[in-house]
Amino acid sequence: MKNQAKIEARNVNFYYGSQIALKNINIACEENKVTALIGPSGCGKSTFIRTLNRMNDVIPGIKIEGDILLEGENIYHPKVDIAVLRKRVGMVFQKPNPFPKSIFNNIAYGLRINGMRDKRKIEMIVEKSLKEATLWDEIKDRMDENAFSLSGGQQQRLCIARSLAIKPEVILFDEPCSAIDPVATAKIEELIHQLKEHYTVIVVTHNMQQAARISDFTAFMMLGEIVEYDKTDKIFTNPSNTLTEDYITGRFG
Amino acid sequence: MKKKKFSDLKESVIKAFFFTNGILTVMILFGIFALLLFTAIPAFREIDLKEFFTSHQWNPTSPVKEHYGILSMVAGTFMVSLGAMIIAIPIGIGTASYLSDVAHWKVREIVKPIVEILAGIPSVVIGFLGIVLFGPILAKIFGTSNGLNAINGSLLLAIMALPTIVSISEDSLSAVPKTYSDASLALGANRWQTLVRVKLPASLSGIIAAVMLGMGRAIGETMTVLMATGNAPAFPRGFLSSIRTMTATIAIELGEVPYYSTHYYALFAVGLVLFLITFILNLLSDVILNKYQEREQ
Ligand SMILES: Nc1ncnc2c1ncn2[C@@H]1O[C@H](COP(=O)(O)OP(=O)(O)O)[C@@H](O)[C@H]1O
Numbered sequence: 214m215k216n217q218a219k220i221e222a223r224n225v226n227f228y229y230g231s232q233i234a235l236k237n238i239n240i241a242c243e244e245n246k247v248t249a250l251i252g253p254s255g256c257g258k259s260t261f262i263r264t265l266n267r268m269n270d271v272i273p274g275i276k277i278e279g280d281i282l283l284e285g286e287n288i289y290h291p292k293v294d295i296a297v298l299r300k301r302v303g304m305v306f307q308k309p310n311p312f313p314k315s316i317f318n319n320i321a322y323g324l325r326i327n328g329m330r331d332k333r334k335i336e337m338i339v340e341k342s343l344k345e346a347t348l349w350d351e352i353k354d355r356m357d358e359n360a361f362s363l364s365g366g367q368q369q370r371l372c373i374a375r376s377l378a379i380k381p382e383v384i385l386f387d388e389p390c391s392a393i394d395p396v397a398t399a400k401i402e403e404l405i406h407q408l409k410e411h412y413t414v415i416v417v418t419h420n421m422q423q424a425a426r427i428s429d430f431t432a433f434m435m436l437g438e439i440v441e442y443d444k445t446d447k448i449f450t451n452p453s454n455t456l457t458e459d460y461i462t463g464r465f466g
Numbered sequence: 467m468k469k470k471k472f473s474d475l476k477e478s479v480i481k482a483f484f485f486t487n488g489i490l491t492v493m494i495l496f497g498i499f500a501l502l503l504f505t506a507i508p509a510f511r512e513i514d515l516k517e518f519f520t521s522h523q524w525n526p527t528s529p530v531k532e533h534y535g536i537l538s539m540v541a542g543t544f545m546v547s548l549g550a551m552i553i554a555i556p557i558g559i560g561t562a563s564y565l566s567d568v569a570h571w572k573v574r575e576i577v578k579p580i581v582e583i584l585a586g587i588p589s590v591v592i593g594f595l596g597i598v599l600f601g602p603i604l605a606k607i608f609g610t611s612n613g614l615n616a617i618n619g620s621l622l623l624a625i626m627a628l629p630t631i632v633s634i635s636e637d638s639l640s641a642v643p644k645t646y647s648d649a650s651l652a653l654g655a656n657r658w659q660t661l662v663r664v665k666l667p668a669s670l671s672g673i674i675a676a677v678m679l680g681m682g683r684a685i686g687e688t689m690t691v692l693m694a695t696g697n698a699p700a701f702p703r704g705f706l707s708s709i710r711t712m713t714a715t716i717a718i719e720l721g722e723v724p725y726y727s728t729h730y731y732a733l734f735a736v737g738l739v740l741f742l743i744t745f746i747l748n749l750l751s752d753v754i755l756n757k758y759q760e761r762e763q
Pocket residue numbers: 229234252253254255256257258259260261272
């Protein structure tokens with residue numbers, strides 16, 4: 214084990230107004246591993262994952278305490294450029310959310326806002342990202358079609374390709390399969406499994422089998438706290454906390 | 467049993483009422499168009515069609531030779547409208563963007579209704595502003611003898627078109643799903659990039675509709691331009707020259723013209739041309755909208 218985690222939360226508390234949503238969160242996610250967050254609905258999984266790329270910042274009245282370290286540097290330091298942070302920490306959302314633009318332009322978007330003008334280079338990266346997201350073969354002749362003409366699962370892989378195009382280091386997935394069918398889900402699980410070779414992946418899921426299949430580490434959350442965080446094998450075969458055991462055996466949640 | 471019959475009767479009465487209303491509206495519209503058409507046609511017994519559309523001389527009361535060319539006033543109408551759009555589109559879209567994206571929601575709740583109330587200011591009041599306020603200012607700035615010219619008209623029409631443009635553009639910007647801006651922000655775009663590259667294109671159909679409505683109002687507006695543009699019937703030499711629009715010509719002359727004279731019919735012909743222009747504009751905006759929406763979905 215390396216002595217520094219890729220991304221790490223230390224004593225994080227999070228408030229929506231006066232209501233506390235995260236309590237003393239401590240978690241260190243390792244590089245080139247998949248970390249899964251599981252827990253009952255409303256326990257703060259989305260809230261936590263959105264603190265990692267500061268997507269909560271746009272919500273009025275929020276407050277965060279503690280540190281979130283990306284390669285040892287606090288991302289909430291006032292000098293941090295949020296745009297740069299979000300390029301390093303990409304995000305895929307629960308519902309596929311392509312832009313109402315062509316397939317090509319959906320992926321080129323992130324490159325263009327970063328000032329890339331070279332058409333050939335953009336085309337190259339678009340192709341590479343789509344291949345990486347295992348979507349290229351299905352849509353290579355349809356690059357000018359509107360992204361909404363794709364199926365739900367394809368749209369979600371397009372959104373993954375869109376994140377990959379700007380070369381993030383960490384990719385956050387917030388229940389990426391909850392809005393798509395089982396076959397498409399299998400493809401995305403397979404894809405996430407491949408992605409960890411080059412990226413650090415954090416996945417929120419309410420599906421425990423999914424967590425067991427794709428992750429190396431699993432954190433079980435409840436009521437804004439991390440109850441248990443360990444190797445996925447351990448969590449699913451021999452959890453140390455009875456709450457965890459109750460949850461994964463389906464006694465509640 | 468009796469009750470049922472009564473409700474059936476009620477239903478058919480209500481149906482008939484709405485049906486009549488619908489038919490009536492359509493009939494009135496067709497009636498107006500037919501009246502316009504049939505009153506315009508006799509004009510061309512005496513006026514050469516080519517002269518009508520290509521001559522810039524409009525002088526129906528000349529004792530020597532009457533001229534019926536509408537080019538000058540068509541140019542005048544387009545100049546004030548175009549000028550108004552050049553002023554109103556950027557300001558309108560800018561204000562809408564500010565209200566939907568930047569302003570605190572409390573500011574939006576207060577400012578938007580106020581902007582919408584502005585749409586209700588009578589055009590004669592706006593024209594008054596043009597004479598006593600903008601006129602002297604423009605005269606001073608450009609060193610002309612008076613400020614009653616195309617720019618003045620454009621400024622006033624812009625003020626009149628702005629509430630529509632702001633209000634409808636803001637509605638369509640606010641209707642852009644939050645998931646789009648989330649996606650953009652998560653890719654490291656800032657708020658400005660998100661606005662310009664995602665939200666504005668996604669709400670383009672609404673914005674085009676807003677601009678077209680504003681433009682329609684500008685082209686058809688009479689009282690304001692009548693008061694503010696000086697009404698010189700010559701071909702406009704620029705934005706500082708006094709111009710006369712099609713609407714102003716009709717309003718000025720129709721009251722004094724002998725009924726069923728060529729001049730009388732010619733004014734209806736001008737009205738018909740105006741009607742066709744606004745009709746084509748509306749049609750065009752519809753086509754653009756449909757095309758865009760097809761592409762979007
Ligand atoms: N924008 C918000 N404003 C106020 N409270 C919120 C907001 N988003 C989430 N919450 C609350 O925070 C808690 C955690 O929500 P969330 O992180 O979405 O849970 P999960 O993703 O695990 O279902 C819930 O009680 C939820 O009601």
